[in-house]
Amino acid sequence: MGLTLTWLSLIVLIPLAGLFIQTADLSPAEFWAIVTSRRTLNALKLSFGLSLAAAATSLVMGMVVVWALVRYRFPGRRLFDAIVDIPFALPTAVAGVALTALFAEQGWLGAPLAALGIKVAFTPLGIYVAMVFISFPFVVRTVQPVLQDLEAELEEVAVSLGANRWHVVVRVILPSIAPAILTGLALAFARAVGEYGSVIFIAGNLPNVSEIAPLLIVIRLSEYRYADATAIAVVMLAAAFLVIFVINRIQRRAQARAPAL
Amino acid sequence: MTIEVRNIVKRFGAFAALDHVDLKVETGELVALLGPSGSGKTTLLRIIAGLEWPDEGDIRFDGEDALQQGAGERHVGFVFQHYALFRHMSVFENVAFGLRVQPRAVRKSEAAIRARVHDLLDLVQLRWLAERYPSQLSGGQRQRIALARALAIEPRILLLDEPFGALDAKVRKELRQWLRTLHDEIHVTSLFVTHDQEEALEVANRVVVMDKGRIEQIGTPAEVYDNPRTAFVHAFIGESIVLPVEVRDGRVRLGASDLDLAADGAASGPSQLFVRRHDMDVGPVDSGVLRGAVRRVRTFGPVQRADVALTSAGGETLIEIDTPRDRRLAPGDVVGLHPRRYRIFAAEA
Numbered sequence A: 001m002g003l004t005l006t007w008l009s010l011i012v013l014i015p016l017a018g019l020f021i022q023t024a025d026l027s028p029a030e031f032w033a034i035v036t037s038r039r040t041l042n043a044l045k046l047s048f049g050l051s052l053a054a055a056a057t058s059l060v061m062g063m064v065v066v067w068a069l070v071r072y073r074f075p076g077r078r079l080f081d082a083i084v085d086i087p088f089a090l091p092t093a094v095a096g097v098a099l100t101a102l103f104a105e106q107g108w109l110g111a112p113l114a115a116l117g118i119k120v121a122f123t124p125l126g127i128y129v130a131m132v133f134i135s136f137p138f139v140v141r142t143v144q145p146v147l148q149d150l151e152a153e154l155e156e157v158a159v160s161l162g163a164n165r166w167h168v169v170v171r172v173i174l175p176s177i178a179p180a181i182l183t184g185l186a187l188a189f190a191r192a193v194g195e196y197g198s199v200i201f202i203a204g205n206l207p208n209v210s211e212i213a214p215l216l217i218v219i220r221l222s223e224y225r226y227a228d229a230t231a232i233a234v235v236m237l238a239a240a241f242l243v244i245f246v247i248n249r250i251q252r253r254a255q256a257r258a259p260a261l
Numbered sequence B: 001m002t003i004e005v006r007n008i009v010k011r012f013g014a015f016a017a018l019d020h021v022d023l024k025v026e027t028g029e030l031v032a033l034l035g036p037s038g039s040g041k042t043t044l045l046r047i048i049a050g051l052e053w054p055d056e057g058d059i060r061f062d063g064e065d066a067l068q069q070g071a072g073e074r075h076v077g078f079v080f081q082h083y084a085l086f087r088h089m090s091v092f093e094n095v096a097f098g099l100r101v102q103p104r105a106v107r108k109s110e111a112a113i114r115a116r117v118h119d120l121l122d123l124v125q126l127r128w129l130a131e132r133y134p135s136q137l138s139g140g141q142r143q144r145i146a147l148a149r150a151l152a153i154e155p156r157i158l159l160l161d162e163p164f165g166a167l168d169a170k171v172r173k174e175l176r177q178w179l180r181t182l183h184d185e186i187h188v189t190s191l192f193v194t195h196d197q198e199e200a201l202e203v204a205n206r207v208v209v210m211d212k213g214r215i216e217q218i219g220t221p222a223e224v225y226d227n228p229r230t231a232f233v234h235a236f237i238g239e240s241i242v243l244p245v246e247v248r249d250g251r252v253r254l255g256a257s258d259l260d261l262a263a264d265g266a267a268s269g270p271s272q273l274f275v276r277r278h279d280m281d282v283g284p285v286d287s288g289v290l291r292g293a294v295r296r297v298r299t300f301g302p303v304q305r306a307d308v309a310l311t312s313a314g315g316e317t318l319i320e321i322d323t324p325r326d327r328r329l330a331p332g333d334v335v336g337l338h339p340r341r342y343r344i345f346a347a348e349a
Helices: A002-023 A028-035 A038-071 A077-083 A092-103 A110-115 A124-149 A152-160 A165-176 A178-194 A197-203 A213-222 A226-257 B041-049 B091-100 B110-123 B139-152 B169-186 B197-203 B221-226 B231-236
Strands: B003-012 B015-025 B030-034 B056-061 B076-079 B157-161 B189-194 B206-211 B214-219 B240-248 B251-254 B257-262 B269-276 B280-283 B290-300 B303-310 B317-324 B334-339 B343-346
Touching: A002 A226, A028 A038, A028 A226, A038 A077, A038 A124, A038 A178, A038 A213, A038 A226, A092 A110, A092 A124, A092 A197, A124 A178, A124 A197, A152 A165, A152 B076, A152 B139, A165 A178, A178 A226, A197 A213, A213 A226, B003 B041, B015 B041, B015 B214, B030 B041, B030 B197, B041 B076, B041 B157, B041 B189, B041 B206, B076 B139, B091 B110, B091 B139, B110 B139, B110 B169, B139 B157, B139 B169, B169 B197, B189 B197, B197 B221, B206 B221, B206 B231, B214 B221, B214 B231, B231 B240, B231 B269, B231 B343, B240 B317, B251 B269, B280 B317, B303 B334
Parallel strands: B030 B189, B030 B206, B076 B157, B157 B189
Antiparallel strands: B003 B015, B003 B056, B206 B214, B240 B251, B240 B269, B251 B257, B269 B343, B280 B334, B290 B303, B290 B334, B303 B317
16 A cells, blocks of 8 residues: 555555646736647647547447457457557558658548648648557447456347347446546557557647647747746646546446446 | 357367257246266356357257357357456456447447446446455455446346356355346346256246256256256255165165155166155154154244164165154154155166
């Protein structure tokens, strides 16, 4: 117990405390000015807004993938299963380069989309695409084992009680795996907020338009404005913590009702 | 509601889980499907419920073809060994599930659903647990809730798959009695699967003994115990002493010696002599058709159990017998043994 706490402090809490101490160099007014500057606000809005959207998309996409992988037997299933892990393993810069090439105006997907008037690379839409790409395996890998372990008997009993397919999915399966779904959502969101490597390649990084908060931090650092960088970092930390906390609370409620029997 | 099972065949790959099974269950009966694991009893139950489909054969409910209907349309209550309660729902919602998923046209009003669920919870004597979640209940309580949930849809048939299999011995016994009483109250045609002979004999009106996908015998508990039709039934139900014998011209031979027993019309050839442990009388050395030396004696409750090495057999065969405690036995005693009742079955090829 004591050991665990010591480790947790060393690895997690001390670096975080350092962040706050750095910020303490600023007066509250200075801090407020940095945080509420137009560029910072836009970057934060972009980061969190797109991350939430991307996490939600990953959730839907991920659930579809999980369902296919768990419930159906099709040729190439194992290969498909392995492919899901690629975004985990791929250096994020590689993912960024690949996605940029794909969605650039002459790219395989970029060209037909451009014909439709949709521009993906070097716009916020590109950031969103990159975030979905790197975050959806988290949903798959958290939900998959839980759905796999869900007893077939639960569905059978529901059917024998007269439930149709819709009722089985909505009233039995989804609530049973809700805690895992929420964990997947939280992880996907955390990953998307923190993503840097793949996003900066495809984003175009125009201030106020397609500049994410982590990038702004790096820019401030390269300008030796350390206090500015940490101020933005503190806001990101607080906001991320808030989102994760809320998801956690919802999950706790779901779990309190449905602990493993 | 009668259930008629006609000539059902179910294969899993090359393995025949059910091999031409016929069975008729009358209205209001409580029938046990008894057999070792792999005998096909659960598969048969699942086919009747509509959770599995047969390769051949017919299932009829009151003469009506049940195979035309899916599991949801058959109005069959199914209770699983591991309860399969919805853990994200309260006890109340679990029981109400079958009522809430009905098509809107026939669905009861909220008030009627509440009343029905409360009636059912009263029936299983667990109304005080209505707001709890399944994880807060004991195994016995969970199984009773599972039963209440199955009864909510007013099933025409109740099917229970090893309903007491996951419970400890004491709770099991209580629940067994309780199920018996409940059945006397509600009289719904019921079929339950068990591998526990005591459970089957104690609870059921009739017992169906199964082995290797076939029905070995159907009868009342007394019939299957006292008059087993096959060697399997004799060995599976109750404790039996089995001796390899040979029947020749109406005489029974054990090794080289001729036992002074009537062959009971058994055909000539290698056979097996079955005797219940308590049907083996113990007396002075020359009193019986068999002779043996007592090796070990244990006493518990009203019986005395002894390991006896049969010396009259060619080799030494060790058998276990039960005798009343007033007939004292000690290791080293040489005794005569006489089967009061016995059955002879042809040895399996």
